[in-house]
Ligand SMILES: Cc1cc2nc3c(=O)[nH]c(=O)nc-3n(C[C@H](O)[C@H](O)[C@H](O)COP(=O)(O)O)c2cc1C
């Protein structure tokens with residue numbers, strides 16, 4: 212009743228709603244099960260500091276403070292505490308055999324790793340003894356829990372005042388380093404857990420795995436993959452109706468190819484959950500990575516995340532960490548109580564943080580959801596993604612492609628058979644052919660991961676077609692020749708719309724042949740240079756990290772040497788003392 216009063220007197224509207232919902236779930240459970248049929252699973256953690264009758268699984272690796280708090284709480288609230296010293300499953304089996312328990316209350320919250328797939332009432336999992344898991348605070352956030360504990364003045368374990376924000380076992384939990392307070396005394400001090408305003412940092416004191424694309428592909432660094440497959444999916448009715456042109460797909464294909472990945476498919480889908488889920492489900496099983504963009508946001512048509520969740524068979528659940536980012540970004544518009552944009556596929560989402568991004572990238576297993584709406588934004592996301600993962604750069608998991616382009620001035624019929632034979636001789640080399648215009652030469656692109664093999668294939672091709680082969684055919688940067696083989700020169704435009712604007716063309720200005728504004732070439736050259744610089748930059752960063760690691764190693768070794776020197780000195784002193792003793796004893800005996 213004290214709790215009821217405290218909540219009633221509080222003006223925290225959000226807490227009132229959360230509390231009302233939790234009470235509703237508890238009342239509903241108590242109307243379905245008698246008091247003898249329910250138990251409360253209490254681990255001394257902040258989420259289960261909610262006094263009812265209790266079971267506690269005491270583990271040898273539990274903090275003594277947690278044990279002490281649990282026993283104290285049981286005494287204070289006069290609870291019948293069943294201490295179980297078995298693992299959860301066997302303990303529950305024994306408990307249910309000996310008691311008529313049919314429902315167990317838990318302090319599980321959405322976002323806890325164990326909340327995946329759970330609702331407020333969830334039957335125990337297959338293979339577990341049968342009972343109903345009742346989760347009254349499933350929709351509470353980290354802050355809601357602390358608002359409740361502080362408003363209602365409920366006692367909590369002392370560890371939460373010593374910098375622990377989430378408590379596992381003694382082996383995997385340390386105080387949250389972000390809570391360390393500078394102090395002149397030698398003992399490190401920490402702020403209390405309730406001061407953590409970012410729920411996303413709750414588990415910073417727990418040992419956790421690092422996020423990376425690498426985990427989804429292979430964890431063996433030493434082995435570079437020959438080919439990794441990617442699929443690129445765009446979601447947007449506007450692309451399909453031709454209202455909007457999709458530049459992002461092209462950008463992704465270029466970038467993925469540039470880091471050695473092979474793009475298997477690009478697709479454009481309607482803003483429809485089932486279309487997205489079907490395609491993501493298909494592509495994620497065929498490809499190493501799937502990249503999806505469009506349809507991300509709070510609008511009715513933004514169904515991409517729901518589609519991804521459906522493809523993995525999970526629900527969308529509020530993600531506290533993501534909500535925190537959105538709160539910073541759109542705090543005014545965000546009600547705080549409900550934020551549809553903060554709903555992410557539960558249990559499979561990893562947030563990839565980068566200081567250059569205002570919100571982290573969303574990665575659901577091998578599906579990366581990109582929020583970019585134009586190439587500029589996409590470029591930023593791509594750069595961050597490659598920095599954060601082993602997708603590209605010097606840490607790339609794949610060998611990069613090398614390609615060569617040749618032009619052959621022959622008809623398709625003349626080229627067809629020899630090219631087919633060449634393909635059979637070089638099955639490891641990709642042979643692509645296209646024409647820029649019907650009368651022009653065929654451009655042949657040879658792409659592979661082994662330079663020497665490409666050289667051999669080019670030689671074989673030159674031997675087959677002799678003087679009909681010319682190198683070039685690239686359409687990026689400053690052109691020297693048109694694809695018809697003739698030279699082009701820079702000229703100045705004399706038209707009214709483009710006075711004195713430089714361009715490349717034939718002197719004879721033939722129709723249908725190469726025409727390019729010089730500024731476009733400059734742009735392409737600069738873009739090429741930027742991507743080269745970026746890759747150099749990435750390599751420098753990696754090298755710097757390696758140098759730093761080596762410096763630390765040297766420092767450690769120096770400390771070891773200093774320690775060893777002291778030990779040797781001590782040993783020498785000890786030996787001297789021993790020697791003196793031996794001399795004294797010998798001398799004494801002789802006397
Ligand atoms: C009362 C109770 C009931 C549980 N029921 C289930 C269950 O039905 N299915 C399941 O996979 N795990 C169940 N668990 C195990 C939890 O999901 C989880 O593994 C456990 O709380 C340890 O969490 P931690 O790894 O965060 O410490 C149950 C645990 C408790 C205490």
Ligand SMILES: Nc1ncnc2c1ncn2[C@@H]1O[C@H](COP(=O)(O)OP(=O)(O)OP(=O)(O)O)[C@@H](O)[C@H]1O
Pocket residue numbers: 252253254255256257258259266267268269270316317318319320323376377378379
């Ligand atoms: N050893 C245990 N004995 C009894 N119940 C447990 C135990 N471990 C977990 N539970 C139940 O599972 C819920 C979720 O556990 P979790 O590990 O997330 O702890 P918590 O209460 O959220 O505390 P914190 O996150 O601060 O460690 C608990 O609230 C409790 O109901």
